[in-house]
Amino acid sequence: MLQLLSSAVSLTRYKVDGRIAEPFMETVRNGLKKYRIKEIENDPVHKSVGWTCADQPYRPDFDASNICFGTFLVFSIRIDKKPIQAKVTNKEVNLAIAKRLAETGRDRISRNEKRDIKDNVLHRLCIRMPATPNIFDVVWNYDANDLWFFSNQKEANEELETLFHKSFLARLIRIFPYTAAELAPWISNTERDCLHKITQTTFNGGQNA
Amino acid sequence: MLDIAVAYNRYKFLGHEFLTWMWHRIDNDIREDGADSEIMTLSIGSRIVIENCRHNREEVLTIRGDGAGLEEGLLALNKGGKVTEMHLIYRKGELEWRFTIKGESLNISSLKCPQTGNLEKKDEVEGAVLERIYLVDQVIDLVNGLYCRFVRERLSSGWEQRLRAINEWIRRSIQG
Numbered sequence: 001m002l003q004l005l006s007s008a009v010s011l012t013r014y015k016v017d018g019r020i021a022e023p024f025m026e027t028v029r030n031g032l033k034k035y036r037i038k039e040i041e042n043d044p045v046h047k048s049v050g051w052t053c054a055d056q057p058y059r060p061d062f063d064a065s066n067i068c069f070g071t072f073l074v075f076s077i078r079i080d081k082k083p084i085q086a087k088v089t090n091k092e093v094n095l096a097i098a099k100r101l102a103e104t105g106r107d108r109i110s111r112n113e114k115r116d117i118k119d120n121v122l123h124r125l126c127i128r129m130p131a132t133p134n135i136f137d138v139v140w141n142y143d144a145n146d147l148w149f150f151s152n153q154k155e156a157n158e159e160l161e162t163l164f165h166k167s168f169l170a171r172l173i174r175i176f177p178y179t180a181a182e183l184a185p186w187i188s189n190t191e192r193d194c195l196h197k198i199t200q201t202t203f204n205g206g207q208n209a
Numbered sequence: 210m211l212d213i214a215v216a217y218n219r220y221k222f223l224g225h226e227f228l229t230w231m232w233h234r235i236d237n238d239i240r241e242d243g244a245d246s247e248i249m250t251l252s253i254g255s256r257i258v259i260e261n262c263r264h265n266r267e268e269v270l271t272i273r274g275d276g277a278g279l280e281e282g283l284l285a286l287n288k289g290g291k292v293t294e295m296h297l298i299y300r301k302g303e304l305e306w307r308f309t310i311k312g313e314s315l316n317i318s319s320l321k322c323p324q325t326g327n328l329e330k331k332d333e334v335e336g337a338v339l340e341r342i343y344l345v346d347q348v349i350d351l352v353n354g355l356y357c358r359f360v361r362e363r364l365s366s367g368w369e370q371r372l373r374a375i376n377e378w379i380r381r382s383i384q385g
Contacts, residue, residue: 005328005341010318013349055334069338139342148345152316173213176314177227178220180353181360182210194364196211200222202263203229203375204289
């Protein structure tokens with residue numbers, strides 16, 4: 001099921017800054033395909049970030065899936081990570097060191113050897129460990145240049161901003177108190193000047209007003 | 210336009226003032242004019258967070274629970290605190306939305322839209338998606354509309370009058 005249809009959702013709002021090259025739909029579809037999520041199972045990579053289809057996040061096919069709903073484009077970003085715990089790494093490194101010592105008959109190993117063993121262990125664990133997928137929906141109103149991202153997580157938002165720029169060569173501007181006023185269609189030049197000079201108000205029941 | 214990272218920190222206070230202003234509007238404007246239909250259908254839900262960062266100290270007060278009394282919150286405002294996060298209930302006709310808004314980012318979380326029909330067939334997905342987008346958009350429109358009103362008032366000479374009204378409201382409320 002699409003995440004945006006869940007009973008409770010969280011969202012961060014963005015303004016799309018920049019023109020998407022024409023033909024618009026082709027550019028978007030190509031961007032999505034070019035940066036589609038890469039599977040990292042049986043691969044010594046610990047993280048993968050890419051686009052996926054909102055309706056088929058584990059078998060994305062941007063040619064077959066519908067991403068266009070009225071004036072909205074709906075797709076998802078998928079962040080796959082292999083969370084290797086430090087305790088697991090420690091255990092495996094210790095076992096590997098004990099094995100090396102037994103094989104060589106020595107009673108200690110060098111720092112470089114230990115680093116190589118640790119790298120090998122991490123490599124092996126990364127191949128064996130299944131990736132945990134996290135899927136976050138994106139709703140892009142291309143008429144209004146507004147984009148909703150269904151997550152408030154800092155890391156997910158940063159990955160979205162980076163991937164969007166790489167894929168479509170346009171920047172996402174996050175909406176927060178300053179940008180919500182600065183980029184609003186209703187703000188006048190006089191109001192914008194005031195916004196730049198504004199300082200905090202203190203509410204205090206009139207004590208020091 | 211200012212650098213985004215700089216602007217985020219510099220203007221956090223504007224979001225906190227917005228939520229404090231909103232609490233005052235919710236608590237007062239229905240009685241004042243009764244004409245503001247959006248405000249009339251907005252109420253504070255089950256959580257409000259007030260922070261006071263004056264005098265190099267940071268005090269955070271969280272009030273939670275359905276129907277919780279907000280007197281402690283008003284006392285915190287009286288000491289110079291501002292609302293940093295609030296849970297809201299928005300009603301429009303028969304429909305009801307519940308959500309939390311954070312002042313520093315204007316991010317919306319735990320948004321519960323009005324119940325819609327269950328999705329039974331694959332060809333119902335498009336309708337369900339468009340319906341959900343429409344319902345989420347109602348909340349975005351509400352927040353945008355209120356923020357526009359707040360900023361225009363905040364940047365105008367009328368803000369002094371509003372500030373006096375807010376301070377008077379705080380004083381009256383804590384005096385019982």
